[in-house]
Amino acid sequence: MNHLQRLAIGLIFCAGGAMSFSLGAEPETSSGAFSPQYVPSPPTYGDTAMWITADGDSLGTGADVFYVVSTWEEDWQTADGAVCHYADVWNTHHRSHMAKEINGVAKYMADGNRFFAPFYRHATIDAFLSLNEDTIHSRTRLPMADVCEAFDYFQRHRDRSRPFVIAGFSQGGMAVVELLKHMADTTYEQMAAAYVMGYKVTPQDTATCHRIRPAMGETDIGVTICYNTVKNLKYVNPVIAETCFGINPVNWRTDASPVLLHDSITVTLSPERHVLVVDGYSGSEYRPYRNFINVGDIHSCEPWLYSECLRKNIAARTREWRKCHPPCDQAPVCSGDETSPNEHTDVSLMILDTDIASSTDDLFALEMLCRYEADESGATHRLQARTSQATSTGLSSLQNPPLAGENRACRKQIVKLAKILP
Numbered sequence: 001m002n003h004l005q006r007l008a009i010g011l012i013f014c015a016g017g018a019m020s021f022s023l024g025a026e027p028e029t030s031s032g033a034f035s036p037q038y039v040p041s042p043p044t045y046g047d048t049a050m051w052i053t054a055d056g057d058s059l060g061t062g063a064d065v066f067y068v069v070s071t072w073e074e075d076w077q078t079a080d081g082a083v084c085h086y087a088d089v090w091n092t093h094h095r096s097h098m099a100k101e102i103n104g105v106a107k108y109m110a111d112g113n114r115f116f117a118p119f120y121r122h123a124t125i126d127a128f129l130s131l132n133e134d135t136i137h138s139r140t141r142l143p144m145a146d147v148c149e150a151f152d153y154f155q156r157h158r159d160r161s162r163p164f165v166i167a168g169f170s171q172g173g174m175a176v177v178e179l180l181k182h183m184a185d186t187t188y189e190q191m192a193a194a195y196v197m198g199y200k201v202t203p204q205d206t207a208t209c210h211r212i213r214p215a216m217g218e219t220d221i222g223v224t225i226c227y228n229t230v231k232n233l234k235y236v237n238p239v240i241a242e243t244c245f246g247i248n249p250v251n252w253r254t255d256a257s258p259v260l261l262h263d264s265i266t267v268t269l270s271p272e273r274h275v276l277v278v279d280g281y282s283g284s285e286y287r288p289y290r291n292f293i294n295v296g297d298i299h300s301c302e303p304w305l306y307s308e309c310l311r312k313n314i315a316a317r318t319r320e321w322r323k324c325h326p327p328c329d330q331a332p333v334c335s336g337d338e339t340s341p342n343e344h345t346d347v348s349l350m351i352l353d354t355d356i357a358s359s360t361d362d363l364f365a366l367e368m369l370c371r372y373e374a375d376e377s378g379a380t381h382r383l384q385a386r387t388s389q390a391t392s393t394g395l396s397s398l399q400n401p402p403l404a405g406e407n408r409a410c411r412k413q414i415v416k417l418a419k420i421l422p
Contacts, residue, residue: 038078040088040121043146045153050089052102052117054110062113063192063318064158067105068147068168068175069117070198072097075126085139086121095119101169105303108311109167113318114158118150122171128239129292136239140174147175148182155187163192163321165314169303170240173199173226180224181209188222192321195310196226198302200243214245218252218313219320219335225249225313228275228297229305231283235296236275246274249306249313261305281305 043050056062073087073094087094102117109115120143127139151166158164168176173196180194188211201224206212215223227249228241236242248269251259258268265281283298293299303310324334 036082038082038084039142040084040086041090043089043118043120043150045118045150049095050119050150052099052106052115052119054106054115056110056112057114059112061318061322062162063314063321064154064162064164065109065113065115065314066151066154066164066166067102067109067115067117068166068172068179069098069101069119069122070168070170070172071122071125071128072101073122073124075124085124085127086142087119087124089119089121098122101303105167105169108307109165109314111311112315113165114162116154116158118147118154120146120150125289125292128171129290131239140171143171144175144178148179151179151182160190162190163318163325164190165192165195165318167195167310168197168199170198170299173197176224177201177205177212180211181205183211185211192221193314193317194224195314196224198228198240198299199226200228200241201226201245202242203244206244214254215247215252216254219316221317221321221324226274227302227306229278229283229299229301230275230297231278232296233270233273233275233277236273237293237297237299240293240299241275241297243274246276248276249309252313261309265305 045051071087076084078084087098089095098119106115106117122143123136123139127136130136166176166179168174176194176196177199180188183191193215201212201214206214211222213223215225226243226246228236228243228246230236230241245254246269247254248257248259248267250261250267251257253259254269254271256268256271258266261267266279268277268279269275270277278298281298281301283294283301286294286298286300288294298305320335324332326332
């Protein structure tokens, strides 16, 4: 494959939780013989060679961006003739292929942010060329385990007082969906946004994961941005782009309002198919690949055509996340919050957390306490704690909730039953 053809390929996957693999031989060939397979050695994410990183956040006000690269390899054979369906992260040529895309994306996603992109054993394009969902699913179990392991490593070692963004193109977009299923609610609370570029979100995805929430505008946080680009609706690729929601990354609308991009390209979202229809752009720089992509869709343009829009939007959603998650001595100022911080200063507040099992609710109760405490002058209300028989009434104790960074200062204020007195 030449450079443009490799750019044209893009697909990855990551499943959450424990997974089992069936990595034996392929089904019998027409001659009755089995084809031997080769599975590359797994990545070691404590090795810096397994990452491309960039720090563009000199002011310390950005996000940590976790980016998942698309597919760059076709099926290949080892010297003894074994077939491999995965990229080999220890093969310098395979890493150099992935690095082309990663470095290109880092040019705009690392601007004002800290950028992290792992190498992983992505499934080759042949899995998707099968057009068989079972084949795609089985081939992507191994790469998904790699991506989830990389994400967990990223979470363990980053500064978790900062927001994070996850993004991926094509198979990488599929991985973003699966990472949302994989992460815990406490991790999700730190997420400013998720970007699924050039892949689908299915009704089953949204039904099985409450963390997959469609973006409805330019600055909502904790949401998933999904888009796919075609020249005409007849070119929607069901393997990649048959999605249940989408948003226009140029005007950040979910209706059919057209918008001009680069002074000559009209971009319109189809509310029925949830894909972008472009007029005035041929995408001719992306050659068709094996009659699968770039054949009326413009799949390969996704990370590049809207790059400036994405750069600005990551910054906007990061700012909004920080406004809504300030240090405990500051009041949050989320978009749409019209209430003055002093509006209820003479009112006693009682917060009851009735879900013993949910650490997310614990965090929510904690945040409400912190928000109530701060007023415009910086003065604080007096906090009186009463523990009584809370456990017998089903109230969570909130003992040592799993908080990170700026919220740790509030931990001492969390009790079984809290009442704030004027």
